[in-house]
Amino acid sequence: MLNIVWPIFIIISFSYGIFSGNLENLNSSVFNSVNGAINLSISLLGTMCLWCGIMQIASKTSIMDKLTKILKPLIRIIFPKLNKKIEKEISMNMIANILGLGNAATPLGLKAMQSMQKENPKKHELTNSMAMFIIINTASIQIIPTTVIAIRNSMGSSNPTSIVFPIWIASIITATFRSSINKNFYKNG
Amino acid sequence: MQLVNFISNLAMPLVILIIVVYGVVEKAKIFDNFLEGAKEGIKITISIFPTLIGLFVAVGALRSSGILDLIINFVTPMLNVINFPKEIMPLAMLRPISGSSSIAIATDIMKNYGVDSQIGIIASTIMGSTETTLYTIAIYTGCVKIKKIRFVLAVALITDVIGIVISVLVCRIMS
Numbered sequence: 001m002l003n004i005v006w007p008i009f010i011i012i013s014f015s016y017g018i019f020s021g022n023l024e025n026l027n028s029s030v031f032n033s034v035n036g037a038i039n040l041s042i043s044l045l046g047t048m049c050l051w052c053g054i055m056q057i058a059s060k061t062s063i064m065d066k067l068t069k070i071l072k073p074l075i076r077i078i079f080p081k082l083n084k085k086i087e088k089e090i091s092m093n094m095i096a097n098i099l100g101l102g103n104a105a106t107p108l109g110l111k112a113m114q115s116m117q118k119e120n121p122k123k124h125e126l127t128n129s130m131a132m133f134i135i136i137n138t139a140s141i142q143i144i145p146t147t148v149i150a151i152r153n154s155m156g157s158s159n160p161t162s163i164v165f166p167i168w169i170a171s172i173i174t175a176t177f178r179s180s181i182n183k184n185f186y187k188n189g
Numbered sequence: 190m191q192l193v194n195f196i197s198n199l200a201m202p203l204v205i206l207i208i209v210v211y212g213v214v215e216k217a218k219i220f221d222n223f224l225e226g227a228k229e230g231i232k233i234t235i236s237i238f239p240t241l242i243g244l245f246v247a248v249g250a251l252r253s254s255g256i257l258d259l260i261i262n263f264v265t266p267m268l269n270v271i272n273f274p275k276e277i278m279p280l281a282m283l284r285p286i287s288g289s290s291s292i293a294i295a296t297d298i299m300k301n302y303g304v305d306s307q308i309g310i311i312a313s314t315i316m317g318s319t320e321t322t323l324y325t326i327a328i329y330t331g332c333v334k335i336k337k338i339r340f341v342l343a344v345a346l347i348t349d350v351i352g353i354v355i356s357v358l359v360c361r362i363m364s
Contacts, residue, residue: 005286009247017254025253033249037241040296041234049230054205056226057219061211110332117333125337126330134329134338138322138345139352144204145317151296152313157304165196166310167317170359174318174352181348185340 043154051146055099067095078136078179079129086115090133098141109137128186135182139175142167240289248293251279273357276301276308280315285349288321307364314356322349 017026058064071091079090089112096105116130117123126134145167152160212219251257257279265275280298284291295312302308322345330338 005283005290006243006247009251013247013250013254013256016256016259017250020255022253022255025255026250029249029253030246033245034242036249036296036300037238037245037293041238041241045231045234048234049227052230052233053223053225053227054208056229057212057217057222058208060217060222061208061215063208063211106328109329113329113333117335124335126335126339126341130333130335131339131341131344134326134341135344135348137329138320138325139348140318140320142317144201147292148295148313148317149201151292151316152299152304152309155296155299155304155309157299157309159198159305161198161201162305163310163313163317164201166314166356166359166363169363170314170352170356171318173355173359174348177351177355178344178348182340182344185344 040154044150047150047153058099064095078132082129086112089115098143132182135178139178141171141175241293244290244293248297274308277311280312281353284315284319285322285346288324311357311360314360315353318356319349319352
């Protein structure tokens with residue numbers, strides 16, 4: 001994707017800058033941007049390490065199993081007609097998402113997709129459950145939005161965690177929209 | 190507002206506390222696990238660094254050359270109709286396409302308008318409550334080699350728009 005977007009950005013902005021005579025700004029912005037990227041990465045490094053460490057501890061305790069049990073009724077409603085193995089894989093993926101373990105969530109999600117594909121009668125078309133599963137993964141539901149907090153902290157926010165509650169509200173409303181719009185779509189076609 | 194702040198501030202310490210206490214009770218090798226995860230954190234940060242450099246330069250050029258203002262002036266009349274903050278527009282357009290470039294743009298917005306300003310808070314909320322839709326769809330359908338994805342892309346993009354509008358509304362109501 002960026003193979004297309006990045007050159008477009010560079011070409012239109014550099015040529016516009018040259019033609020509009022905005023060269024001085026353009027030159028200094030290149031160096032400012034590079035420094036900005038370095039500063040951001042250094043402060044991101046600390047928060048990323050802390051959270052990846054904490055989440056690694058979580059993944060080795062029984063918290064994961066307990067959360068899976070809590071999620072079970074919800075999964076039965078969203079995904080009817082699935083066997084127990086797939087149910088478990090889906091809930092592991094959702095829990096990893098909720099805990100903000102993006103790197104763990106993706107492999108777990110792909111495993112669930114493959115299990116669903118095995119039961120799929122039309123091998124080159126998504127089933128309703130698969131479609132719903134992808135749509136849910138395009139929503140972001142996290143207890144701790146770590147990346148955003150890390151960025152806000154690196155920008156010198158006076159209260160980096162103040163956005164946690166608004167993010168919960170916004171993502172719950174959006175996820176509800178997502179699943180209900182999706183359900184309507186597969187009823188009709 | 191005080192309650193909102195309290196819940197927001199409570200979330201992080203509480204999650205860390207619960208996880209560490211669980212680890213102690215179940216006699217996991219807590220610090221070894223912590224180190225293992227933290228090393229993963231270094232890898233992730235290093236892996237996004239080149240993307241950040243590339244995108245910061247590109248986004249910086251978009252802004253400093255004046256072309257972004259030109260585009261924004263062009264769409265502002267439409268945004269004013271629905272009272273949508275035009276400063277958020279670049280983020281709203283890139284969020285579904287690329288995770289790393291939306292991080293770069295969100296950071297840029299926070300730097301220019303202030304992290305704790307309403308615009309900064311809206312940008313943070315959009316970042317936290319949405320995902321990189323196109324990337325997710327690509328890898329999830331790619332892993333089972335399915336090309337016929339039916340209505341999934343349409344539903345995802347429609348709800349991305351809804352998600353961004355909801356983020357703006359939630360921030361306006363809460364602050």
